[in-house]
Amino acid sequence: MIKLVNVNMTFHGKQVLENINLEIARGETMVIIGPSGSGKSTLLRLIIGLLKPDSGEIWVDDKELFRLSEDEINAVRLKMGMVFQYSALFDSMTVGENVAFGLRQHTKMTDEEIAAVVRRKLRIVGLRGQENTMPNELSGGMKKRVSLARAIAINPEVILYDEPTAGLDPIMSGKIDRLIAGTQRRMNVTSIVVTHHMPSAFNIADRIAMIYNGRIVETGTVDEIRHSENPLVQHFIQGQKIAGLAKRRLRE
Numbered sequence: 001m002i003k004l005v006n007v008n009m010t011f012h013g014k015q016v017l018e019n020i021n022l023e024i025a026r027g028e029t030m031v032i033i034g035p036s037g038s039g040k041s042t043l044l045r046l047i048i049g050l051l052k053p054d055s056g057e058i059w060v061d062d063k064e065l066f067r068l069s070e071d072e073i074n075a076v077r078l079k080m081g082m083v084f085q086y087s088a089l090f091d092s093m094t095v096g097e098n099v100a101f102g103l104r105q106h107t108k109m110t111d112e113e114i115a116a117v118v119r120r121k122l123r124i125v126g127l128r129g130q131e132n133t134m135p136n137e138l139s140g141g142m143k144k145r146v147s148l149a150r151a152i153a154i155n156p157e158v159i160l161y162d163e164p165t166a167g168l169d170p171i172m173s174g175k176i177d178r179l180i181a182g183t184q185r186r187m188n189v190t191s192i193v194v195t196h197h198m199p200s201a202f203n204i205a206d207r208i209a210m211i212y213n214g215r216i217v218e219t220g221t222v223d224e225i226r227h228s229e230n231p232l233v234q235h236f237i238q239g240q241k242i243a244g245l246a247k248r249r250l251r252e
Ligand SMILES: Nc1ncnc2c1ncn2[C@@H]1O[C@H](COP(=O)(O)OP(=O)(O)OP(=O)(O)O)[C@@H](O)[C@H]1O
Pocket: 011, 012, 016, 034, 035, 036, 037, 038, 039, 040, 041, 042, 043
């Protein structure tokens, strides 16, 4: 479904991604882990066609993104929904208008049809009847759920999530994890999830890829990653556990 071949990316002469090769099958949930600044968000932005790599190929189905015209890239993008790191809702629009945004931009649906889709998607994310609420009246977790409702409104084949549980308490994180897994099952979407949060990664992943300094240092199933002998991987997993414990102690 999605394939990156020898992808390289630099910003102002600094190599941010180096020789990335990654294949994600249809219906698979691929979780990308790695330290801050390792290139995870850049990878997502390349896959959704917001950035162009310096070299390499990015395939979505049988189409290589950067051989396409702008119109063709837009058509591929319509297969993808993105849940952004800070939810990225439009503050001046109601929840309903936020969820409807993509449908208004890219379809010829009538107002009634759009309202029906919005109602259905809000119900799926547990926000039934919140159409007229403004984003600033919502908690962080609720905003993430609106962002997910907006991403699934266009019935995407691929959903990309950038740090979906960042800043959420463990109960809300668990809820978001279940929504991600439930959405995958219900819509049979391909999911790509960037996260620092190892419990989430282990909960939802079919496979995990770890990026370190712009390179993929390991790809494997949850079990393979848990038992990896790569010290970078173990260090990251253990480090996240220690960071979690330290945070809990600070709160106590
Ligand atoms: N538009 C840009 N212009 C210049 N440098 C950038 C740009 N976007 C990202 N970078 C740099 O690329 C590197 C990778 O950034 P990226 O956001 O992909 O990392 P990340 O792994 O997602 O980090 P985090 O977990 O902190 O979100 C960083 O050094 C960042 O400063």
